[in-house]
Structures are given as structure tokens and as C-alpha cells.
Amino acid sequence: MEPMKEHIAPLKISKGRPNLSVSVDSDSIGNHSAQHDFWITSPSTPYHKKDTTMDPIEPPRTVFHNYLRAFYPFHPPGDVSPATVTLPLDQGDIVLVHSVHTNGWADGTLLNTGDRGWLPTNYCEAYDELPMRPLLKALMDFWDIIRGGCGTSLRDFGNQDLMRGLIAGIRFLLDKSECLRRESPLVSAHDGLRRTRKALLSDLSSLVKTSKSFKELANGSPMEDEVEYMLDEMLLKAFKVVTRGVRFLEVWNEDVGLSRTIAELEQSNFSSHALYDIPPTPASETFTENASSEAGDTERNESRLLNRSRMNTSRASTRTDMCDAQHPRPVSFSGKRVSVSYRMSSSCPSTAVRNPNLASERLAASNDAFLGVLGSYIGLHSHSHSSTELLATTQQAVQSCHAFLAVVEAVGEHSPQGWQFVEQSKINMDERLCEFVDAASDAFRPANSPGNEIVIMPDEGKRLVDAVTNCVRAAGDCSAKARLVLEHTGDFELEGFVQDANASHSESSDTHARDTRNMGENQDRPNDLPLRVPPPPLQIPNTEYSPSTPGLTEATTPSSFQSRMGVNSPPDGADVTLLASAAVPPASLEKMPYSSSSAEGTSRASHPRSDTNESCRRAVTSTGSSFTYHSNTRDSEMSGVSQTSTRATSPDIGNHYQVPSLKGSVSHSTLAEENEEAEANVLQKTYAHELIFRDGELKGGSLRALVEMLTAHQSTPDATFASTFYLTFRLFATPLELAQALVDRFEYIGESQSAAGPVRLRVYNVFKGWLESHWRHDCDNVALEFIKNFAKTTLMIHLPSAAKRLVELVEKVSMVHGPVVPRLVSSMGKTSTATAQYVHPETPLPPPILGRKEVNLLKQWKNGEGSLCILDFDPLELARQLTIKESRIFCSILPEELLRLEWSKPKGSLAVNVAALIKMCNEITNLVTDSILQFEEVKKRATVIKHWIKIADKCLELNNYDSLKAILGSLDSSPVTRLYQTWDELSQKSKARKAVLDEIMTLDNNQKNLRPRLQSLAPPCLPFLGTYLTDLTMYEHGNADKRSLPTDSGGMEVINFDKHMKTARSISELQRFQIPYRLAEVPELQAWMQSELVRVRSLHEESPFALYNRSLVLEPRVEAPSHYSSTAQSSSILENAKDRFDFRSWLLTSKSKPVATHG
Amino acid sequence: MSFVAKVVWGKAVSLDRTLLISEAQFVQNVWIESYDPTIEDSYRKQIEVDGRQCILEILDTAGTEQFTAMRELYMKQGQGFLLVFSITSASSLHELSELREQITRIKDDEQVPIVIVGNKSDLEEDRAVPRARAFALSQSWGNAPYYETSARRRANVNEVFIDLCRQIIRKDLQGNSKYSDPSRKRDGPNRHDRKRDKKRQVRRKGPCVIL
Secondary structure, eight states, X not given: OGGGGGGGSOOOOOTTSSSOOOOBOHHHHHHHHHHHHHHHHOTTOHHHHHHHHSOTTSOOEEEOOSEEEESSOBOOOSOBOSSOOBOOBOTTOEEEEEEEETTSEEEEEEXXXXXXXXXXXXXXXXXXXGGGHHHHHHHHHHHHHHHSXXXXXXHHXXXXXXXXXXXXXXXXXXXXXXXXXXXXXXXXXXXXXXXXHHHHHHHHHHHHHHHHHHHHXXXXXXXXXXXXXXXXXXXXXXXXXXHHHHHHHHHHIIIIIHHHHHHHHHHHHHOTTHHHHOOSSHHHHTTOHHHXXXXXXXXXXXXXXXXXXXXXXXXXXXXXXXXXXXXXXXXXXXXXXXXXXXXXXOOOOOGGGSOTTBHHHHHHHHHHHHHHHHHHHHHHHHSOOOHHHHHHHHHHHHHHHHHHHHHHHHHHHHSHHHHHHHXXXXXXXXXXXXXXXXXXXXXXXXXXXXXXXXXXXXXXXXXXXXXXXXXXXXXXXXXXXXXXXXXXXXXXXXXXXHHHHHHTTOOOSOHHXXXXXXHXXXXXXXXXXXXXXXXXXXXXXXXXXXXXXXXXXXXXXXXHHHHHHHHHOOSOHHHHHHHHHOOOOGGGGGGOTTOOOSHHHHHHHHSOHHHHHHHHHHHHHHOOSOOOOOOSOOOOOOBSOOOOOOOOOOOOHHHHHHSTTSOSOOOOOOOHXXXXXXXXXXXXXXXXXXXXXXXXXXXXXXXXXXXXXXXXXSSXXXXXXXXHHHHHHHHHSOHHHHHHXXXXXXXXXXXXXXXXXHHHHHHHHHHHXXXXXSOOHHHHGGGHHHHHHHIIIIIHHHOHHHHHHHHHHHHHHHHOSSOSSOOOTTTTGGGGGGGSOOOOTTSOOOOOOOOHHHHHHHHHXXXXXXXXXXXXXXXXXXXXXXXXXXXXXXXXXXXXXXXXXXXXXXXXXXXXXHHHHHHHHHHHHHHHHHXXXXXXXXXXXXXXXXXXXXXXXXXHHTTBHHHHHHHHHHHTSHHHHTOHHHHHHSOHHHHHHHHHHHHHTOOHHHHTTHHHHHHHOOSSOBOOHHHHHHHHHHHHHHXXXXXXXXXXXXXXXXXXXXXXXHHHHHHHHHHHTOOOOOOOOOHXXXXXXXXXHHHHHHHHHHOTTHHHHHHHHHSOOOOOOTTTSOSHHHXXXXXXXXXXXXXXXXXXXXXXXXXXXXX | OOOEEEEEEEESSOOOHHHHHHHHHHHHOSOOSSOOTXXXXXXXXXXXXXXXXXXXXXXXXXXOTXXXXXXXXXXXXXXXXXXXXXXXXXXXXXXXXXXHHHHHHHHTOTTOOEEEEEEOTTOGGGOOSOHHHHHHHHHHTTSOOEEEOBTTTXXXXXXXXXXXXXXXXXXXXXXXXXXXXXXXXXXXXXXXXXXXXXXXXXXXXXXXXXX
16 A cells, blocks of 8 residues: 555654654644644543543453444644654544554554554444444455455456445445435435435445456556555545445434434334334334334334434444444453454465464464474484483473463453363363373483483383374364454454464573574564555553553563564664653653553563563664564454443544545546446345355355356356356255246346346356256256246347347257257366366377287187186286276266265166266276186285286376275275285285385375375376265265355345355366376277176176185185184184184085186 | 274265264364365364273265275274164164174174164154164174264264274273284284284274274
């Protein structure tokens, strides 16, 4: 934000001077200087008034609010400086809060001017008017997007529909205030209302215009500066729109709300229901109580809503209570070390820019550090080690654990509920750590004898590793819990943990040296970051001027002072030193009505002065230039003080727009057409509020809202979204419902002239895409008639040519069986196939590895002479042919086969290809087993196993994990594993090779080796289908179909689109691999393999135990040694089992013999 | 003392949604708004069994029931088995016998830690398997513990896992002596495998299988 930078330079305080000098915005200081004396000396600022009633020791209850409104002007005195961070406030100013210090100072952006800086929260109250909520939320999202930086390319960024939320917010506001239409009675009746409404819309249209030109800019090749400028401009305009919205609501409240409330109060004398039965228009409200009861639910809700907001503003004394009661938000007690609260923001893509002092960051860092030490501990342990080495690591582990626990504790203390939540896992962690230390000390006991470097005993080692594992688990638990707490209560800055968090890295016992080094590290870090808006250093709060801060707690930020100096201190060395050693004249005490920090006093008390000095010195020396960094996690949810009870009125907005700091956004254009456009924008009916977003991702929404996204008028729908929708919509809507929703969309968009055209075309396109390439005859045909009807009537009226085309399509679809436009099977995954190696189409296929001998053998086999064996062929060639066989089925799997567990349906499953591949996989396994058991000689069997291990190895080379799994499945099956003699015959080399394959395919830790492998693979590849089937089953069962969305009328259930996105993502991952292998097929070999598979299948179908029994015949059971089976009972069971199996094998000997000789 | 038990979650019953959810809840111990099975820890859980910390690794083969030939591969990697049937379906109980036979065969051990689970105990009115029959089966399997659970009501789910872990731990302690038995050496399928098993013993690590 180029133009803003100058306003956000760190605040300078000169402690040496008797007068506190707080710099003030140069523009506004002149206007308000007259007020200074008044407010400075005024003992009766609302905050102070309240203060007298408050127990100063009681920690302040803080409710998080994203927006504050000043109810009292605040104009810091002192020299006018161009570099200002203290925001002057006027009554009614709205502030977007980024973070709040416990001393009551908040880092916020003034919407009127776009300036960012510190402001006293005790001059403000929370601003959370119901009708404004969607707009306020939209502004926050907008800020996140713009200030959070675009993780994506500029082009993608530009193509996002940035305006959507804001427009929907305005619409909501106007709708709730019954001013949606220009002709509405309220607008016509109240001149002021009409004017403000017009201004609001003109602001909006100016914003939309800017965003359009930004889009054009982004699609070109813009200069960096230009982009920055445009972004700033958009943000400022968005601020302006919101400010105007606030003003509008106030005007409305004055003109309409007040009279209604009065009427309502009068009415309530007569009827207890009055509150709920107020009809929505003022004209009728005094008279028609009966009529109102006929009003629909929605209307009633609206009127309730309005009543509430009216009450909020007009009966200010009850306002906050009501607000709080309606929205019980997490309450946080500011803990000892907590000084600034942020909202957890996950919207910022780059962690590099994050404030390392944030609790969440600290938590992650200390957890990582701890785990790192534990990891190295295990590493050390598994290698040769000396006890001293281990001792040092143990020490480190304990240190880092304490650091970690301290962070967890701080997080827990941040809120009382949080503490209860975290406490158990913290206690658990403590215990685990104790166990660990115990184990360690036991292990080291021998080493205590002087001069002895002994290697610890294996048994102790085991115990140690167990203890370490426990610690890891407990730490994970702790960290997860703490994160949850943070999500609820807001992130905050942890001061004084700098050393602790890094302590684990240092083995030095010299704490001083360590501190210094770590301080250095910490200071270096921000310097590397892009220079952005600095979180203004909270030095005002830290001054010693005001001993009595009501907002403050027992205190104390141990070392907060110090660390802040280290990390955030301003470059001005002189000031810092002054600050550190300042002797403060008591006279200035009264001059600080906002009286912030008692923390300072205590901080001083708890810290040796030398410490402070030292840190200051360090800060000064290491940060010579003005470094700044952008606190990305700005969007805090917390505002310190919101229980104040005086209502503020916004000053006339007109005044503020004269303030020249709305740089660039001069456009006060009142061109008629622009206003028309804004009217159109707002009038456009939308269900955007029925969508759920989290972390910038769509998580859920109602069908109509999703359809709206699919047919948005200003931007083409996101490709992933569209393909997910096409793939999964049948899971949350019937085809008829979708068709109906599309038609509804087609109709309601007609209300807004400008959008109707593009949106209707998009609706047509959705129908077209559906019919052409996503139509499923089995279930979609029910909607065919409906679509035809729509095409022939409604569509025909508006878009005759499109209607004709749609009718044609419908007819074609009803005749053709199969997709009209054949779609690529892997159309969804196509986007990610870019990783596939490009092979020139004319590159010859690798020639089959077949000698004359093999060809002759195959010929003979074809003529029914002689028999073949897998040993006759090269492992690579066999692997290739297997791959071709399986890949063919794999590539024809359709996405719908994988939806809603289609493949696991016992009857009538449509998942034919999935079933075929599973069957093939099973048959390969049986074939492998069969081929091993064909031979009666142990040596021969070992050779076959060796051959299969080679084939499996080649499958791995070919990325054919499906066949690989099938082969391993056989080698680990009961008929094969029990062939002990055979395995003994196998060479070490083959065993080692198998072990490698086993390790890759291990199921341990959720297939920890295979999953990352598949992620990085370039197709063609044949992944093991089972992995996807399991994942899809878990997505299906582990995620609910619906999500609840809180709305003003209670709440509604919307589609959990996240679930479908995940399913679709998993499917598209599979589709990514659906690329045929470039391998030459050998038809004779294929034919032989097929016949073998068929033979084994029939054998298996005849008797599922055939293979196992043959195995028993080949290598009969070894009598279990008597001392091995501990109880008589178990040995008798074994005996019985043996009898049973022997019996079976005897029965089957005749059957299996011919097969055995066959080979 | 920590211990990793691998449990294979195998079902003779066609999967029911609540069972899986409760499994997910069991593992993560919180209501999961958005469950992701692809992350490494999604099937691990630390529980305490008789004062011992035990890391339970659940190997869930849901969705791959039709890979019949692969079943033994999963079983081989498991140390303990939950055999789940539905008390509302008599046939689901019968299928367990086949599963158990396969398990004992691949593990080459009649004393594999097994817990029999009759699920859907909340649907008492639809009960098709009398308790007595389930107990009879349990007895014929060397008194494998039998539990009736309700995944929907979250009844007995933890108990099932704890019981199984207890069995695995007991087995493991016995197993140590078993592996020191030299006569055992010659039956190992291959030496490397055995070595790996041994290492696992040292690290006290192994999976739990739910069938």
C-alpha cells in the first residue's frame, strides 16, 4: 500500500521531554486541536467512568470484535509529525481491527481514511450491526485477499470475483432496511434516506468499476506499481462503501427506526407480541396488528431483525448486552504474557511473512524444535552413541519441551475454557516428559561413575525410545489442542518467548550468550522479509506514565518489553535509549487519559534493569535501518473494551470525504449510468450468503447458491469447481432439482437487466455441457423432458437460437446412448497431466523382449503342443504384458464408478471397470501362487518365486503398483509364506529385493511410503486401486452430507461441498494416471496369460482352498514343538487343525496332481 | 512404556457409516467436520491400557473388501483383529468364521488376539443373533472376548480397542520368549522378515487389524 506507508511508521516517543509527544495525523490535527484540552483533562471519558466501577485487579473480559466504532473523539496531542501511527479518531469513525494489545491499544485501519495505526479501544465500542454483518464480513474477506497477498498468479487473482461479497453485503443491508428498490415506500418517503442510498450505490459502482479495470490490468502485463496502486484504490473504495453503508444505516435508524421503535414500545404496552408482530412498513405498523400476523415468516424475521437493530442503536444502554447475548463469542482473559490478540488467519499463503511472535507460529516452532530434538534423539540412539552425547540431547529435549509447554500454557491461559481444554494434555505431556527423564536417568546411571563412557543397554534403550515416542504423541496432542484453542480465541503475540522457543537450538549453558545469539537471529529474520506495513511498535502502552490502567491485568509480560525492543523496536536509537532510562515526570500522568499500560511497571519490576538495557542496546545495534514487516495475521477478532455504554453517532459522512487522504479515489462521479449500474448490481438477486467459505476455499452452500456460482455473471466459473459440480451433483440433488435450480436462476436473474444476458447464456451453457458430456442416461433422463420444455418456452423467448440448439441436443441425447460429445475419460484430471513426460508420437515402442525360442514356444502352445511356464519368459516382458493388460481396464474406469461407493454395491453395481480390475488383481495373485505351487521340487519353486520377485521389481520400474501389489499379495499369502523349505532355498539377494518392495508397499502409518511416491510420479502409472477405494470410502463415511450455516433466521443446512470436492480431488488424482502405456503388445503372450488366468480362476472357483491344500501337500505341516505351545488346550487345537487340513489335502491330492504335472 | 498395536479393522458386515465415523472419532477424539484419510496420522491413536501407553495403528481396509486375494496381505501386517458383525444379520456372524480361519492360517497361530464385536446394539428390536450364539462362537475360539457395541451411541467402542490392545501386549510379552526359542528359527518364511519382526519387537511396534 504505497500511499499508506508513510502513515504507518513506528511511533516515536521521546521520553526525555516532559511532554509526551505523540504524533498525530497532520491533516486532522488542525481541525480538532481545539478539543484537546477538553478531552485530555476530561475525567469523564466513558472509559474512566467505567473504570471506577471496575475492580482494577480483575482481568478484563475481552470479547473479540472485528470492527470498532469510536464513540468519543481521540486526538493525541503533541508535535505534528508526518510519520504517525496513532490514529486520531472522530466520533463515529469505524475501524477495522487487526490486533489488540491487552493494554487496550488496537492496531486498526480507519475506514474513513484508510490510515492504519494505533488507537485506544476505550474510546471505541464494538460495531456489529446485524444488517451490516454480511457487508462487514465481506470487507474483511476483501482485505484478506488483497493484503494477504495473492498466492496465485496475478491473472488468477484478477479473475476472482472480488466484488461478489461486497455487493451481496450491500444488497443484504438494503434488503433488511426495505430500501432495495428505488421505488420502495421508505425511499420515496425519506429524502435523507434516498440521498444516502444513492451515494452508497454510487460508491459501489465506482468500486466495481475500479475492480473491472483492475481485472483488465491483471490480464495484461502490468507494472508492479500499477497493481499496487489499483489494489490500494480498490481497498479504499471498499472502505468508503462500508463507511457509507454505516452512514446509511444510521440515517435509516434516525428516519425510520426510531419512529418504529417508539411505535413499537407504545404497542408493547398493549400487546406482548408486539415486538414480533411489527409489520415491515411504517405505514401499517401502528394500525394493522392483525395483518401483520399474516405476514410470512421471512417478513416477520425481517421485522424482528430490524427491531433488534433499532433497539441496538436507539436504546444504547442495552445494546451491548443484547449483542453479546446474541453472539456469545469466546471470551478471553488476557494472560500474563499475552499482549496482542490476532485472529487466526490462515488466509495468508506465505508463512514467510508471518509474525514469528504469534502464538500459532510460536507453537509450531517450539513443537518443531522439540520434535526435532526427539528425532535426533532416536537417531542417536539407533546408532552408536556415547552416554554423554545422549545426555546432552536429553538435556536439550527437556529444554525444548519446557519451551513448548510454556507456549502451550500461554495459549491455554489466554482463555479460561482454553485452559480446561489444554490442561489435560499438558499434564499428560508433563508426565510423559517425566517418564522420559526417568528412563534416561536410569539409562545413564552407570555413566555417572567417573570417566566411564559406556553404551547403554539395549533394554534401557527400548524403554527410552518408548518414552520418546510417548513424548511425541503427547506433544502432538498438546499442539493440536492448543491450536484449537487459538482458533476459538484468536491468535495473539507471545512476548518473551523468543529465548525460550529457541533455547532448544542451543547447547550452550551460557544463557546470556544464548540470549544474545537468539536475539540476533530473531532480528535478522524480519529483515529478510519484504518490507511492508509494520505492526506499529506498542511503545505507548509500555510507557510508565499511567500506573492505573483498568484494562490491565496483574501483568506482565515478563520480558515483553525486552523482546519487543528486540523485534519491533524503531530504528531511532536515541529514542530507545531514552525510553529505557527515562525518568518520567509525574506531571504527564494526567495527560494520558487513555492510560494504557501497567504492564510496564511490572515489567520493569520483574526485569532487572540491566536486562532491559541490554536488549535495547542490542536492538539498536542490530537494526540500524528502519525495518518493517507486514503482520499478515492482522485480522484479529479481538477488541479489548466493548462494554462501554454510550452510543456514538457517526459524524456526517460528507465531512470525511473531504479529507484528502482518500487518495486517488476522487471519483465522486454521479453519472446517471453509473448509478444505474450500481442499482442493477444491488438489485441482482443473489444467494451468495448461502455459501460457506473457510480459508478461502468453498466448503458448502445451498444448491441455488452453488448454481449461482456456476453461472456467475462477472467471471467464468472455476474449472475445478465446475468439473466437481458436474461429477458430483447427483449426490446432493436429483437431476430434476438441478434443472429446476438452473431454470430458477435463469428467471430470477431477469430482474436485473445488465446481468441477465451473460448469466442466461451461462445457464444455457451449463445445460449444454451437461447434455453433451456429463449426461448419464441411467439417471439423468428424468430431467430430459423438463429441459426440453424449458428450451421450448422460457429459453425460446429470451435466446431463440440457443433454445433451438438445446432442443436439438435434447433430442440427440434421447436417441443416442452414450455421450453426445465423447469426453476424455480423464477430463477432470487433465489439468494435472502436464507432468506427463512428453513422448513424440513417432517414437518407436520399446521392442518386445522375445527370442526365437520364446516365439517358437508360444507357437507350439498355440497349436496345442507343449506347455509354457513363466520361467520361459523375460521378467521385464512379463511385467510389460501384465501392465498392458491391467492398464487397459484401469484407463476405462469412469469417474462415476467411484462415487458413493458404487463399486461396493452387492447388486447392480455400475462400477464394471472397477470390478474388472479388482478381479484381475485377484486373479494375478492366484496365478502367482499357482505357478509357485506347480512344482514339486523345492528348488524349482524357489526359482519361480525368484522370477516373480524380478517381475515385481520390473513392475515397480514401470510404475505398475497394481500388479506389484498383486504379486506381493501372493508371496505373503498363506499358501506361499508357509513354504519354509522353499524360502530357505531363496538367495539373500532375492530376499533383500523383496524386502525393498515390501517396504515401499507397507501399510504402516497409512502407507507412508507409497503415498508420497504416488504424488510425485509422472504418468503413465498404474496405482493400486485399493488405496483410492479406501480413501473414497473414508471421505464418503467420514464426512457428513450437510453443513449447518448460521443465518439470521436460525440456521440452515447446506450441502457439504467440501466433501464432494475431496472426493472429486481423489478421483482426479486417479484420473491423472489414466494414460495408456506406450508398450508393444504381444498377442500370443497375452493369449497365454489370459488362458492361465482363466484356468486359475476356474480352479479357485472350484475350491477356494485348493491352493492352500496343495501347499500343505508340498510341504506338510511341521509338528509344533511341544514346548512352543504353552497350553495343552492350544496344542490340541493345533492338532485338530492339522487333522482337518490333512484330511482336506488328502481329498484334493488327486485333483491337484494333474495340475502339478501340467507345468 | 509405549507400544504400537496394529489393528486390522475387518468387517463381515457391509460397512455402516456410523461405525466408520465412530472409528474416526475414536482416532481423533473430536468431532470431525472434515475428515481426511490421506494424512499419515489419520489412523493412529494413543490409548492407555492398564497404565501402559499404547499407540494403536488401525489398518482399515474399508472399500477393498473385494480384493479377496489381498486380504491375507492385510492380515499378515496386523497383530490384533476386530471381527465385526451386525447383530441384526445372522449371516454376518457366519462370515466371521471364514475370516478367523484365514487369520489363524496366515498368522500360523491359533492364539491370535481377536475381539468379536457385535455392532448395532442399539437396534435391539431387530436382533437376529442371540447373545448366546455369539458367546458360543467366542467359546469355540478359545474364549475370544465378545463385545456388543453401538457405533451410533458410541457404546463400548473404546473398550473393544483396549481389550484388543491388552491381548496384543500380553502376546508380545510371550512372543519375546518365543522368538528366543532357537527351534522356532527354521520355520520363518525368510530370515529377513523375521529380523524385521524382531526389530519391531524392540521398538514395540505393530499394527492392529479390524476385520
